[in-house]
Structures are given as structure tokens and as C-alpha cells.
Amino acid sequence: MSKKAIGFIPLRKGSKGIPGKNKKKLLGSPLFTWVLTEALFSDLDEVYIFTDDDEIIGYVNQNFSWSKKVKTFKRDASNATDTASTESAMLEFCTESKVSFEIFCLLQATSPMTKSTDINLALKKLRSENYDSLLSVVKTHRFTWSKNGESLNYDYRNRPRRQDFDGLLIENGAIYCTTQEALMNSRNRLSGKIGTIEMVEESLSEIDSETDWSIIEQLLISKFKTKKSLGRINYLILDVDGVFTDGKVSFSKDGELSKVFDMRDGMGLEILRQHQVEIIVMTSENSEVVAQRMKKLKIENTFLGVKDKFSFLHKVCEEKAISFENLAYIGDDVNDLSNMLRAAWSFCPANATKAIKYHADIILKNDSANGAIREACEFIINYNLRFNDL
Incomplete structure (x- = not known):
């Protein structure tokens, strides 16, 4: 022993x-x-x-x-x-x-x-x-x-x-x-x-x-x-604020009221799932609004309140046997940076922070909550076509 x-x-x-x-x-x-x-x-x-x-x-x-x-x-x-x-x-x-x-x-x-x-x-x-x-x-x-x-x-x-x-x-x-x-x-x-x-x-x-x-x-x-090494993208991991949303939130004296999401992003993720790409959402905020939106999108792997995304992604990859060469990540701010550097493909919306834009593999043409996720989904679908006959 x-x-x-x-x-x-x-x-x-x-x-x-x-x-x-x-x-x-x-x-x-x-x-x-x-x-x-x-x-x-x-x-x-x-x-x-x-x-x-x-x-x-x-x-x-x-x-x-x-x-x-x-x-x-x-x-x-x-x-x-x-x-x-x-x-x-x-x-x-x-x-x-x-x-x-x-x-x-x-x-x-x-x-x-x-x-x-x-x-x-x-x-x-x-x-x-x-x-x-x-x-x-x-x-x-x-x-x-x-x-x-x-x-x-x-x-x-x-x-x-x-x-x-x-x-x-x-x-x-x-x-x-x-x-x-x-x-x-x-x-x-x-x-x-x-x-x-x-x-x-x-x-x-x-x-x-x-x-x-x-x-x-x-x-x-x-x-x-x-x-970094590249393979078929089997998993897409997304942040929420500044990726799904424009980063803004309305508050009342009772707390968070609402966030704005883009319906086209939801459709893009649904189509992406039909192409055998699993969706994982990881956000530092513990938001009921986000929880309800992800439930509506049927994204089961939604993790709220994740402040240390680097270690938590390591855990998720271990549990699901995910190789980083099969992973894409969309983030917009510095708390996403270490994971974006590890993923085979990293994306950021056009309105992401400067530090993220500097290191992202692809800066999307669209802003967050304005088609950025849909654009990334279309890229992944086209990229994965090359692996269909392998």
C-alpha cells in the first residue's frame, strides 16, 4: 500500500x-x-x-x-x-x-x-x-x-x-x-x-x-x-456575460432584473448540437436569469458561480475525458484568458476586452448579444466538415 x-x-x-x-x-x-x-x-x-x-x-x-x-x-x-x-x-x-x-x-x-x-x-x-x-x-x-x-x-x-x-x-x-x-x-x-x-x-x-x-x-x-494541437471540435464552452449578453444587467432594489440575449445565438447552438458538438456554459455569476435562459436552451451542462474557471475546466475535462484539442472556448474578459489559451480554438466577440482580443485565435465580426455566438457556431460547423470522413 x-x-x-x-x-x-x-x-x-x-x-x-x-x-x-x-x-x-x-x-x-x-x-x-x-x-x-x-x-x-x-x-x-x-x-x-x-x-x-x-x-x-x-x-x-x-x-x-x-x-x-x-x-x-x-x-x-x-x-x-x-x-x-x-x-x-x-x-x-x-x-x-x-x-x-x-x-x-x-x-x-x-x-x-x-x-x-x-x-x-x-x-x-x-x-x-x-x-x-x-x-x-x-x-x-x-x-x-x-x-x-x-x-x-x-x-x-x-x-x-x-x-x-x-x-x-x-x-x-x-x-x-x-x-x-x-x-x-x-x-x-x-x-x-x-x-x-x-x-x-x-x-x-x-x-x-x-x-x-x-x-x-x-x-x-x-x-x-x-x-496547442487541432482536432475535430466536439465541445464548445461559453462564458455568459459579455458573450451571450452585452455585459449589461438591469437591477432593482431586490436584485438582478434582466439581461439581453440574442435569439439567433440560441438557434446557432441548437444547430451546432445537431452536428454532434456538446455545449458547456461556465459563468462566474450565480444568476437565476441565466439559469432560466440555459434551461430554455436545453443546455444541461450549465455551471453557475464558477469564479476559478481554470481549475474547474480542468475538472470538467477530467470527468468527461475531454482533450483540449477537441475543445473551443468563447470568452470576453481576463477571467477567461487561461482557458482560452488552453483550448484548441478560442473566440471572442468584437466588443471583447483588449487583452482577450490580443490572444484570441479568432476575433468574431459580431458583438456579444448581436450574433457573435451564431457566427462562431457557423465557423465550427464548417471547420468540422474536414473531419467527417476520418
């Missing part, structure tokens, strides 16, 4: 480099949710968010309730200062939570390039090769020097070619795994027999400054776009 492995993501409310860093949205999703999402779809048995920030605890409890693996635990404010060490947070959690485990996996929110496959590799290696602890590293082919002008890892008089140079392993700060025994005895994330796993070179970047943030954001965008 495999030893119980828990993931541990320590977060602080305060941050001097980037105020509110952990909650700041990276491609539309809070920074900490990138590593949390990967952890939830890894082989970890449980994942703990350990923080002094009540807002983060509330966000996790509300938006990740679909997963039994994620749990929150309140961090003592005295152990969440600028001078508090990660080890002190780890030991506080172990002492106060009383959670039983055999393997402790420290994951850093400032390393959003971490993937579930990296976590799984670390767990597998720790278990199978009898290490006491393990860390993630990146191989770099940079030549290093001392302050005294001495070459440290190569002979400058006989400079090797890159392909002939073994390189240097550098700690990237993303993943640290240790056994319970090693952690409690050493009171350190690393001790005893130490192993390593290699991660991709891009993961060497950690977010500690605004410059780091911009670099990571561009790396993620590039990675998503280069990984």
Missing part, C-alpha cells in the same frame, strides 16, 4: 515585493491556484492551504468544494511575518494540525510552472528509491565564476560546446518532498539521503518581483500556445 502523501502550500497575507501577490490574478486566475490545481490532479492524497489570509481560505472553500482533496488550515499570524521561515510554517502545521502522513510535499505558489507530472515524479522517486528527502532542480548550461575571477564549473582555456557540457543543477524552489520521520528529526525540508528531480528550464523563474511576474506570464502564454 502506498504511503500517504500530503501537499502543503504555505501562503502569507503580507508581501512587500508584490502586494497581495498570492491573490493577484495571473492570466485571470489567482497565483496560488496554479500550483493548487496541479496538486489536486496529482497523486497526492490531500492538499493543504496553510495561510493567515481569511480571504484565501474563503476563496478555496467556496471555489474548490468540488474536490475532497483540498483543505485549509489557519496559519498563526506570528508565524506569517517577513522573517518567518518556511520550516517554521511546516513545523507549526505538523504540530497544530495533527494530520497524519508518511510523505510531506512542500509546494511553492511562486512557482506556477509546476505540473502534476513533476509532483508525481517526485513522489514516485522518493518512494521507490528510498530517499529521505528530495527537491526539484533545473539543469543549466551556464558557466559559473567566483568573485576572484576563477571559473568554477569548466576550464575556460578549453571551452566545451553546449552539447558536450554536462551543465549544472540549480535548485528552482518549486517542490520539496520529505518523509515524516526525516522532517521531524531534522526539522528541515531536506535531510538524510537527498534525491533530485529535473524540471523544465523555464521553471527556474520564481515570482518575487513585478519583473518576474511579467516573465512568468509570457512564459505561460508561450507554453500554452505552442502546445
Whole structure:
């Protein structure tokens, strides 16, 4: 039987480099949710968010309730200062939570390039090769020097070619795994027999400054776009406000009154379903008006109140065995961006926000609530014709 492995993501409310860093949205999703999402779809048995920030605890409890693996635990404010060490947070959690485990996996929110496959590799290696602890590293082919002008890892008089140079392993700060025994005895994330796993070179970047943030954001965008592959579109996922509607809503003192929908969009989706394309609606608003409209359109897969669309789409794709190469997505604002980057085809209405227009595969000619969805449906039907005889 495999030893119980828990993931541990320590977060602080305060941050001097980037105020509110952990909650700041990276491609539309809070920074900490990138590593949390990967952890939830890894082989970890449980994942703990350990923080002094009540807002983060509330966000996790509300938006990740679909997963039994994620749990929150309140961090003592005295152990969440600028001078508090990660080890002190780890030991506080172990002492106060009383959670039983055999393997402790420290994951850093400032390393959003971490993937579930990296976590799984670390767990597998720790278990199978009898290490006491393990860390993630990146191989770099940079030549290093001392302050005294001495070459440290190569002979400058006989400079090797890159392909002939073994390189240097550098700690990237993303993943640290240790056994319970090693952690409690050493009171350190690393001790005893130490192993390593290699991660991709891009993961060497950690977010500690605004410059780091911009670099990571561009790396993620590039990675998503280069990984795209195209197949038949079997699923169309749509946002609501700014896609089905013009983004406006009328309110009274009793709450939401109405939204405006385009009847032509409804007909377009009905025709699209007749061409064996499943429709999924995902919106951050918990609107009865939207619920009734989707019921009228007979869209059964309607998900309301989804604030963290990135993680929720991952869940939907896992449950329905959806490949991103068979998925199209229509969005209009930054909370759709990460999903639009992952989908094989991304569309946006002509009146979408500038950031979305910049990254969408197709900017539709029509505005939202004015034929944009119908236009996308017609594109998908014509596009799918090429796959009919395959």
C-alpha cells in the first residue's frame, strides 16, 4: 500500500515585493491556484492551504468544494511575518494540525510552472528509491565564476560546446518532498539521503518581483500556445456575460432584473448540437436569469458561480475525458484568458476586452448579444466538415 502523501502550500497575507501577490490574478486566475490545481490532479492524497489570509481560505472553500482533496488550515499570524521561515510554517502545521502522513510535499505558489507530472515524479522517486528527502532542480548550461575571477564549473582555456557540457543543477524552489520521520528529526525540508528531480528550464523563474511576474506570464502564454494541437471540435464552452449578453444587467432594489440575449445565438447552438458538438456554459455569476435562459436552451451542462474557471475546466475535462484539442472556448474578459489559451480554438466577440482580443485565435465580426455566438457556431460547423470522413 502506498504511503500517504500530503501537499502543503504555505501562503502569507503580507508581501512587500508584490502586494497581495498570492491573490493577484495571473492570466485571470489567482497565483496560488496554479500550483493548487496541479496538486489536486496529482497523486497526492490531500492538499493543504496553510495561510493567515481569511480571504484565501474563503476563496478555496467556496471555489474548490468540488474536490475532497483540498483543505485549509489557519496559519498563526506570528508565524506569517517577513522573517518567518518556511520550516517554521511546516513545523507549526505538523504540530497544530495533527494530520497524519508518511510523505510531506512542500509546494511553492511562486512557482506556477509546476505540473502534476513533476509532483508525481517526485513522489514516485522518493518512494521507490528510498530517499529521505528530495527537491526539484533545473539543469543549466551556464558557466559559473567566483568573485576572484576563477571559473568554477569548466576550464575556460578549453571551452566545451553546449552539447558536450554536462551543465549544472540549480535548485528552482518549486517542490520539496520529505518523509515524516526525516522532517521531524531534522526539522528541515531536506535531510538524510537527498534525491533530485529535473524540471523544465523555464521553471527556474520564481515570482518575487513585478519583473518576474511579467516573465512568468509570457512564459505561460508561450507554453500554452505552442502546445496547442487541432482536432475535430466536439465541445464548445461559453462564458455568459459579455458573450451571450452585452455585459449589461438591469437591477432593482431586490436584485438582478434582466439581461439581453440574442435569439439567433440560441438557434446557432441548437444547430451546432445537431452536428454532434456538446455545449458547456461556465459563468462566474450565480444568476437565476441565466439559469432560466440555459434551461430554455436545453443546455444541461450549465455551471453557475464558477469564479476559478481554470481549475474547474480542468475538472470538467477530467470527468468527461475531454482533450483540449477537441475543445473551443468563447470568452470576453481576463477571467477567461487561461482557458482560452488552453483550448484548441478560442473566440471572442468584437466588443471583447483588449487583452482577450490580443490572444484570441479568432476575433468574431459580431458583438456579444448581436450574433457573435451564431457566427462562431457557423465557423465550427464548417471547420468540422474536414473531419467527417476520418
